[in-house]
Amino acid sequence: MRTMRRFLTADRSGRAAFLKARPVIAALVMAAGMACLSPLALAQDKPSPAGGDASHSETPHFPIEHPKHVSWSFSGPFGHYDKGQLQRGLKVYTEVCSACHSMNLVAFRTLRDLGYSEAQVKAFAANYKVQDGPNDEGEMFERPAIPSDYFPSPFPNAQAAAAANNGAAPPDMSLLAKARGVERGFPQFIFDIFTQYQEGGPDYIYSLLTGYQDPPKGVAVPEGGHYNPYFVAAASLAMPPPLSADQVTYDDGAPQTVDQYSKDVSAFLMWAAEPHLEERKRTGFMVMVFLVIFTGLIYLTKKSVYARKEPDAEPQRG
Numbered sequence: 001m002r003t004m005r006r007f008l009t010a011d012r013s014g015r016a017a018f019l020k021a022r023p024v025i026a027a028l029v030m031a032a033g034m035a036c037l038s039p040l041a042l043a044q045d046k047p048s049p050a051g052g053d054a055s056h057s058e059t060p061h062f063p064i065e066h067p068k069h070v071s072w073s074f075s076g077p078f079g080h081y082d083k084g085q086l087q088r089g090l091k092v093y094t095e096v097c098s099a100c101h102s103m104n105l106v107a108f109r110t111l112r113d114l115g116y117s118e119a120q121v122k123a124f125a126a127n128y129k130v131q132d133g134p135n136d137e138g139e140m141f142e143r144p145a146i147p148s149d150y151f152p153s154p155f156p157n158a159q160a161a162a163a164a165n166n167g168a169a170p171p172d173m174s175l176l177a178k179a180r181g182v183e184r185g186f187p188q189f190i191f192d193i194f195t196q197y198q199e200g201g202p203d204y205i206y207s208l209l210t211g212y213q214d215p216p217k218g219v220a221v222p223e224g225g226h227y228n229p230y231f232v233a234a235a236s237l238a239m240p241p242p243l244s245a246d247q248v249t250y251d252d253g254a255p256q257t258v259d260q261y262s263k264d265v266s267a268f269l270m271w272a273a274e275p276h277l278e279e280r281k282r283t284g285f286m287v288m289v290f291l292v293i294f295t296g297l298i299y300l301t302k303k304s305v306y307a308r309k310e311p312d313a314e315p316q317r318g
């Protein structure tokens, strides 16, 4: 019986020792795990050879360059669109990009937001032809667009668009500024939470448009491709550099450079993808103000509800 008891106490103290040592053991196991995984992580972080040298065994990572950072009028909690810039961007889109890119979720009538009158929008829409029908004979027909129509595609279908562009169809531009972005990585993405960085799309489009350059030595660009280290999917893309200086005439005196065109059209595409950005930011700010006031009120309520739990004085008897 005594030996049994001794055995039990020994067991119990062993268990206690194990329980005490548990955090230490867990830490050791975690450290061992991390030591095993770190070579993998390091291998992933290694910068890729520029342009994805085919002779190299490692998979190249794209984009080769991270997007440049532009200071936009619409960034930050009080951001707002610069209407002059949006009008210039519309001009660049109309005169250059719309030859290849559709924008079929954006209606002409929404151009009123850019500061145009109803008559101006009507006249602008009439420059485009859209397909309508069928008519009484059952035929489809073309007619000039009206404000309730959407920016049409310059190609009849995606296959025709791809066939005309070296096999890659130009993507629709309605949501492009929201659909593209490049991972910012640690620790940048943590700072982004506080700075409210949401301009990855326009930064990317601007960098792409201004990023065309000669390929570095040893990088083979496929036929019909154009080297651009900012492209997300490869070292080159099927779009030839679309902009050149003095290509679009600005009538507000803004510089007619590739840099300015790229900024303006990127801002315009941001508006196209998120026309209610200003409203969203304004509402967000009001919500934050409300939450701060509400927190104060809740705190005061809590203080008042839990106050005077202890009796102030000895209760009167008798």
Ligand code: HEC
Pocket (backbone or CB within 6 Å): 092, 093, 096, 097, 098, 099, 100, 101, 165, 168, 169, 170, 171, 176, 180, 205, 208, 209, 231, 232, 233, 236, 237, 238, 239, 240, 242, 243, 265
């Ligand atoms: C000659 C036709 C043509 C014109 C003009 C053109 N593009 Fe493109 N664009 C393309 C093609 C083709 C692609 C698809 C490229 C690919 O996937 O390789 C493309 C792709 C893009 C992309 C997407 C890249 C990605 O990440 O997938 C952006 C952004 C873009 N174009 C912006 C513009 C802007 C802005 C303009 C006007 C200044 C413009 N393009 C004018 C043909 C054109």
